[in-house]
Amino acid sequence: MRKLLLVFFCSIAIAGSAQIKFTNPILAGFYPDPSVTKVGADYYLVNSTFSYFPGIPVFHSKDLKNWQQIGNVIDRPSQMNFLGDGVSRGLFAPSINFHKGLYYVTCTLIDRKGNFVVTSKNPAGPWSDPVWLPEVKGIDPSLFFDQNRAYIVYNSDAPDNKPLYSGHRTIRVYEFDPINLRVIGEESQLVNGGVDISKKPVWIEGPHIFRRGDWYYLCAAEGGTSVNHSQVILRSKSATGPYVAYKNNPILTQRNLDPNRNNPITSAGHAELVEGPDGKTYAVFLAVRPYEGDFYNTGRETFIAPVKWVNEWPIINPESKEIKYSYSADFKEVKNKYARPQSGNFSYRIKFKDKFDPALLFLRTLDNSWYRLNQSGLTMNLLSETVMGNGNPAFIGKRQQHLKCEASTELIFNAKTDNEKAGITIFQSEYNFYYLCKSISNGQPVLQLYKGNRDSKSMDLLAETNFAGVNVYLKIEADKDKYNFYYTTKANDWKLLQANVDGKFLSTKVAGGFVGSLFGLYATSSGTPSINSANFKWLDYRGNDL
Template sequence: MTLTAPAPIEGGPAQPGVLTNPVVPGFHPDPSVCRVDGTYYLACSTFEFLPGIPLFRSDDLVTWTPVGHVVTRAEQLDVRDVPTAGGAWAPTIRHHDGRFHVVVTDAMGRGNLLFTADDPAGEWSDGTVVEGIDGIDPDLAWDADGTCYLTYSGLLLGEAAEGGVRHLGIQQVRFDVATGRALEEPRSLWSGTGGIFPEAPHLYEVDGTWYLLVAEGGTERGHAVSIARGPTPEGPFEDCPANPLLTARGTDRPVQNTGHADLFQTPDGGWAMVLLGVRPRGMVRSFSPMGRETFATRLRWEDGWPVVEPVELGPQRPPVRVVDDFDGTGLDLPWVSVRRPATEFSTLTARPGWLVLHGDGSTMDDPRPVFVGRRQQHEVTEVTAVVDASAGVGGLSVRIDEDNHVDLEIDGDVVRARAVLARVAQTWQVPAPAGPVTLRLETVPPAEGFSLRAITCDLVRLSVDTPTGRVDVAEVDGRGMTAETAGSFTGRVVGVYATTGTVAVDRISYQGQDRDR
């Protein structure tokens, strides 16, 4: 069995026969997979980012290619005003009766939604609101007579939880996919082994037995995968004596927070699992700059139970360089914006060969910045942008959320660096050269050895090219821009922004390489 995959940003396949994790690097959490006629399709969460729910396909479990997004229209998700970490949570992708189905939670937005399409690379439906359930992380499964079961985590938020958070465990209803309605009152199922936040349920029939896979322990260091089995989709379920099937808690494994898994069969008849995890770095391995990524591992069956191998990192991949000259009529698939589509504030046609951003007074501190970016997918990166800000203010930024970002902007005759970490801001500035100006943002390893400076995962360096050479503007400790410090469900996204006036971008170059493993 082979489970190798290069990042979608990388060129060229991974070495055949070698398990290359992460499968999809960078901010790609909550993976779900389905197999249709020998082709695999994978979907991930996107929270407040648009377009939402990226889709990847693979014919061999070696190369995963991005094919589009489920959410390409603003009305499909109601994320415009969702709080940070709201929006698209935990999609499940399944194929039944010739159609693809994605069921997902639009948290603090429209609620639970069902999207359908004949072709995953084509246009998806507007999204049917699921009626009759209250919770998150929905899953779809059909039994032999065609009855559909929707299984979900009964996590109540906001008004449903009387203003707080309340958990009812794993719940299930029979479900009508045509109308989006539950056909009965919810029933409680097996909810794990007692870990907090039982979630991400997936239901499978294997050789006449039904298996209920769940995540528990929270999505941080206590994250785990557990399983139970029963004679019907409704149970009763007995838990696996070896639970948790998989966890990295309390270990020195290079991939931590392993959980939120989905099972699938491999081309050779074996089995595997995709799941989320993080790659912590620093002297005490406490900080994960890319946030939650997609990983995979193998499993085998013994005495009717799956036995899962630990998640390991694959061999180091070669360096990557990707350049976008904005010569097309629309942004390529990797580009995302925050809470509103980029078409609201940007154009590629007003100045051919340039991405033109129209500032509206918002900054990177705002929940809806004028910003387009792509995920940081490597530990050591260099991102450059050729920016013409002669008619506005803007530049280059790496963002976790509106409370945690590092910016490098052109404002008249100065180039200003600004680091905002937990809402605390610090600025530096140098004189600006004549434009257009090349701005540079790098993430580099920290000092080695046993020292205070070695604790962090990386350093974020900001510089500007001038006629006499590169001028450093600032260097920022990268630990504030991590999932652990920010408390984020996402990861770093790096791109360009405008605050006022018009800012035009001629070219963005992304270079990335992972550190020695």
């Protein structure tokens, strides 16, 4: 596939072919818990971001294939921050809706104030400050607008807070006032446990209600967001039930397939159904691409599959048990000619000029006091805060979007002490990361490679070499479960510092949590004050899975 260059202006053009071909995932890398809504001929999609900032990216598409990030829902520290939170806490499972000229996003700020709603007349933002919903106790809230009424549906506790088994949850609903942004009346329980509580189903969550014809459908995930993940469907003649489960549930899962099959897609679920440009139904959902067993470093990604209606029940991916890496549909592709590619093979350079690309992520909040953007690139002050804490270190990351990829940067930095370090990291969590950096050791300038250590709450030195220059190019290369680390003083004349470093250390299975890995630019004075700074010229990314 041709490699594309990142630029920052959007020009929309109609492709000549009448058939579109989707490449899964449609949003590669750490883009979990997708929610999608259709407004006229436009589609808008949001994802979870946990403790990264800005929170909840907003994507736009005309064809469900070509997506451009147009903003972020949580883009101001005055809305909220995640200081003190672990990387995999923060914002869980947003849902986006549109009603009478207004866009709504509901979401959960876990461990804190809980569920909230924000609104905007423009999906690109700015979005309002959050309105908290204290009565909505649980996670994964979403809205449903039904003629003159609205409802908020969500995952909640077991009846009377007395679970019959681990993972016993319910789906509940309130009527909702979309003008005053508050619940109305009493809470109702729609689902207890799952589609068949006698089988002890776990983690019924991510619910969405929609209407088709005379039926109201409740679509939800079940089984937990790992290898047993699935999607189930229930229906009723009323929005508030009673709901009857489809006898052939689940309507999507990969849990019964051979785990040793070639190039598997696993853990599929958390789906939302949407009408495509051809009038047919499509499912947008999360899944993962393990390189071995249940090991994957790219996090939970956004996939698409067709939906077939059988006896007024929707079946996701009806023609194959396995989710496919590509699907075709009979409608025209609408390309965002200059937008960043999100699926397939691609390459781009992020330049630092007057503003950040909206896909770049900080840890927990945005503090513009420690960085500067100008013609020379990105200058970052060395903060005493490290990525091993729960604050806001001098860190800016982009998602690893391919199993086979590389990220590189040009760094200008002169360390003064051995506490001062600047470079590039591949980061999954507070202690599951590798850090290739320039520093000082025994009074001499060096390049170092570190590995996070959860037991000692520190970093272990893996490799070191003398390096006296101020300018250096740094590169991290990923190949499934192996990572290679390079440096050079001349572009494309790479010298290997360390090869075949264990990539499983960065996987969700080892590191835990709900996020994927990020390539990050990172500068720190390691707990001591510093007036030093580091300059990064650019960040290159190249991905080649296909």
